[in-house]
Amino acid sequence: MALCMHLGGPFVPVVLALVIWVAKKDQSAFISDQGKEAINFQLMLLLASAAATALGVVTCGLTAFVVPLLWLVDVVFAVVAGMKAYEGTLYRYPINWRFLT
Numbered sequence: 144m145a146l147c148m149h150l151g152g153p154f155v156p157v158v159l160a161l162v163i164w165v166a167k168k169d170q171s172a173f174i175s176d177q178g179k180e181a182i183n184f185q186l187m188l189l190l191a192s193a194a195a196t197a198l199g200v201v202t203c204g205l206t207a208f209v210v211p212l213l214w215l216v217d218v219v220f221a222v223v224a225g226m227k228a229y230e231g232t233l234y235r236y237p238i239n240w241r242f243l244t
Contacts, residue, residue, distance in 0.1 A: 145177040145228035153217045157185045177228050179243040184224075184236045188217050 144163050151159035164178030195209035220236055227234035 144171075144174050145181075146225045148174075148178050148181040149221050149224040149228055149234075152181055152185045152188075152221045153214060156189055156217075157182060160185060173231070173233070176233060177224075180235060180239070181224070183242050184220070184239050185217075186242050187238075187240045188213055 144167055148160040148163050160178055160181040164175065164182060168175040168178060192210050192213050195206055195213065199206045199209070224234045224236065
């Protein structure tokens with residue numbers, strides 16, 4: 144389940160991790176911890192993408208490369224986090240705001 148929460152992020156931001164976390168957080172401390180980590184990371188990327196899009200509108204598209212770059216960062220970190228979760232290791236994203244604690 145922790146693997147799915149991390150790997151689902153680039154394709155279904157926040158929603159998949161949130162649904163699994165709400166359903167399974169009381170059954171496993173590991174899933175609860177990794178779910179919060181995945182949700183926090185996805186929320187941070189969602190806010191960053193919204194800011195980059197707004198900045199792109201203001202600058203007439205001069206920052207158009209930022210949103211695809213954020214998606215690429217999301218994919219890379221999600222794969223690394225998913226591999227660690229599959230191994231049963233607690234993973235912390237190197238860049239993350241902790242909305243849920």
